[in-house]
Amino acid sequence: MSKALDTMLYLNGVSVSFDGFKALNSLSIIVKPAEMLAIIGPNGAGKTTMMDIITGKTRPDAGEVYFNGRTDLTKLDEAAIANLGIGRKFQKPTVFESQSVWDNLEMALKKPRGIFSTLFYASDREDKDRILDILETVRLAGRKDDLAANLSHGQKQWLEIGMLLAQDPKLLLVDEPVAGMTDAETVETANLLREISKTRSVVVVEHDMSFVRDLDTRVTCLAEGTVLAEGSLEQVSANPTVIERYLGR
Amino acid sequence: MITQALFRALDKKAIWVVAILLVIALAVPAANLLIPPGSPGHVPNYLVTLFGKYLTYAMLALALDLVWGYCGILSLGHGAFFALGGYAMGMYLMRQIGDRGVYGDPVLPDFMVFLNYSELPWFWQGMDQFWFAMLMVVLVPGLLAFVFGWFAFRSRVTGVYLSIITQAMTYALLLAFFRNDMGFGGNNGLTDFKDILGQPITATTTRASLFAATAIALALSVFICSMIVNSKLGKVMIAVRDAESRARFLGYRVEYVKLFAFVVSAVIAGIAGALYVPQVGIINPGEFAPANSIEVVIWTAVGGRGTIIGPIIGAIIVNMGKSYFTGALPELWLFALGGLFVFVTLFLPKGIVGLIGQWRGYSEWRNRPAPPSDGAPSGEAHASDLAERGENTKTVTRAPQPKPAE
């Protein structure tokens, strides 16, 4: 607990199993404020399960999960965790397809989430400017009135990143953000994430090595639910176990 | 802030619906009372009552649409709220009979005298007061919906499971109200009403007033539903319908959103039931039958769920069809109704309103994806499962395929 004090995210000895299969095996990870961590690892390494645990979707069998040094996340549900300031972008872009890009962002905007405050919500100048800003950032300004369903895969990724920004979280969990993006867009995304990580903590899960290289940050390689190697991308990719278990030769 | 919400409720098509309903509320009773019978334009009494009944059905369908079309909760027990509202009204009307019953007891309704009740059960106290009965019309269905929804939504019962337990709920109430010792008249229900608010219930003017009240109540319901679905809360409701857990990860309390919609919907259904009873003159446990509640679903589906006008159109058209068939070709009605279920689900997922929208080539309709299936678990979890199993989610085609129940 004391060790968690100046961290943004603190996982210690987290284990979870499904029907005997150990998805996470005593996983420990620390993310500091305004720091970016890239997570790589083979399929089944437990990356998505880790995110499920942080966001309250799955309860760990054992271990500690603390946010911002003091909040025990294992006691909270998804909505409470999201309202603490943890935003999540899913592996498969999940946007509200039957609603417009604008509405998607409006719903994500950091505002009171209660029933009556949403019922009587009226967007003011400030909110509109904020949404327009985000639309610019994620290059969807021209499509704000289109249904999210009609966006391309890459655009949906951008929209979801935009929704993350609108939530104004302290910690962003980003699962495979560049799948379906062109090379240029990938570079853009890396720049955007680097920019964000100056003020917030970011955890990125990605398979795309060139993208991870672009992120230029600390890397953790997971395998079989536990940490295999940590360090810079060079260090991690030089690690013989990582080469054997994940990168392959 | 609130004024904005009210203003927003009346934009788009809703204002037209409200306006038309208000015109009907005045015009039909006027045409019934002021134009002498036989003259062109006269609306006969039976039509006033018949369409008054249709309008209460429309309210019920609208109520269901609020939870199903907008929030993805397929309730197969909405008839229960309708019937509870109806029973509350029926109890008031029973108390108004006074000593004009067959047994002439000044306090006890006939069935209680018949069943040897010595005094009025506690839950009948106060029902002789109109205001109190109307409070119960709103409170009882609302409370049931609140308690039921509180438990169901908090424990995340979704999809077909929720549908099945709502059906179980109305079935349990059906069995309960059939019992004589429940104190609601058992099998026969409540009937032989005489007065409402001091007016004879079968009088032409009373009928016309009831019609007007129903049309106004429906207009109000349209207004309220429109206010809700056009607000940010309405957007969140659709978000919950389409991707429940995503909405949760955005920090919305999905269970409260659903609970709000469910309670509002139950209250509207209860009021519809209360307006239904004086117009048809009877309420009995048959209204709780699960089949009734499922029929409401088809009204909504035929008209077009996820729209305000759809359920109203659907309820009226289907019930006109029902009136025609049960009169002219009674054996064919169930074939027609059954066929309608199959046809609408297979070929008309967006209902009549959606079809009209397509014909008129509205781009929003062309672009609108079919409302994703209600309780189907939101996509991301499955996508991530597939990915963990080493499959490429980017090329997943969404062809219809069976998926085992979870």
Place this chain on the structure above:
Amino acid sequence: MFRAPFAFRLLAAALCLLAGVFAPIAVSAQDNTSQIRELIAAMPDASLRELEEIVSSLAATGNTDVVPVLEALGEGDLYFNEETGDVVIVTRNRMYDPVTEEEIAPVGETDLSRIRVNNGLRRDIDATIGGMTLMADDPQTRISAARTMGASPDEENIPLLDEALAAETDPAVRTAMENARAVTILGMPDATLEQKRQAVPIVSRTSGGAAIVTLRSALNEDTPEELRADIESAIAGLEQERAFWQAAQNVWFGLSLGSVLLLAAIGLAITFGVMGVINMAHGEMVMLGAYTTYVVQETIRQNSPELFDYSLAIALPLAFLVTALIGVAIERGIIRWLYGRALETLLATWGLSLILQQTVRSIFGPTNRQVGNPSWMSGSFDFYGLSITYSRMWIVVFAIVVFAALLVVLNRTSLGLQMRAVTQNRRMASAMGIRTPFVDAMTFGLGSGIAGLAGVALSQIDNVSPNLGQGYIIDSFMVVVFGGVGNLWGTLVGALTLGIANKFLEPYAGAVLGKILILVFIILFIQRRPRGLFALKGRAVDA
């Protein structure tokens, strides 16, 4: 418990033996026929008082042949011909001699007069017959005579019972006689305390409410303390025993209801569990199975009635085929277009159920159709304290067989393997060459076919009407949801639990309230465990 058949056989053997032993005694009693004739001939002119004497004289002959005469007298079937003075027995369709039982040519009714009796005499006659039949050849007659005496105790019977007991060797008859004697003694004001105390354990040997009533009525303010203690402890024991049998009865009824639920729900468990399809027309498949049985029975009745006992055996495969084919047609025609849209499937199949119901109503009419029980399904037998009807018993057996067969199909056949493969990973199964659409159709056909089998069984205990299925559909859903989907064992446990719970609630809450309580329980249960009793765990489930 399973020693019963052996005990029955033993009993049967003993009865045969005894019948042989008593035959000679019966023959020796034949000698006084002429005396009997005289006594009977005196009846027409006798006053009531004289008739009483004649009755006791007849009884004194010890010849059981007089029993029919006495019975006829008691029931008012004994007449005499006013011209000849002959006494005859007249029943509704024949007239015969009271001693030889030979038919007599009918005479006009006006010539016959009834020999009148009053209630006092009638009681005497009953007691006399009781005493006479205690000595009858047939052990069953002796038992029922003893029971009659036990039911209306009269101290005058004691000597008769003592006499009969002295000669009686059949244990079952002895038990009945001893019981009758003990019951009588308990009711006698002038029996000694010792006699009464000895009677108590004998009375309480027979279980059931009657013994408790007898013992209770023997208690009053004057009951001596020792006897009171005896009786009270005997009552306590009996009540305990009764509670046990009551519970056993409930368990049996529960099992019986549970197996009906299991039959109705198990097909649903397959379509819902394996395919995620909510088939609201499932109840109508059950109904169609029942109507298939009806059609089979009608055909047999008209063409070869001797086959009637085989009607169910013929109906089973037919019902399976009919409903399975309809199921496949529904799957191919409608459901496959709606996969992944569970709620739409629910609505479409509800529509189908309306169409199927109305079709059946149009063809067979809205009223109940008569489906008969074959001889081996009718009647009941006693099993210790339980009365078990054959139809219920065979349905329990049938449900178990269907369940076991289904397990075998799912776990041991290639279709079962393919079904499980498709359930677990549709894409992978398809990539390995399994024709998934074919498997879907077969799965749905299997589920529907089982519903058809359930229909054959239900036709034996329920009304066969177009609404048959409606009554089961909600209960079936409750079973599947309670047991947890995708798990046949869950369905089994769910069905039996709900069946037994229902039957245990019924005595306290009444049938309707019991059912409501069960529904409320399930609604609450689903809140606690949204995926049922035997839900699969894992990440996918949390979605």
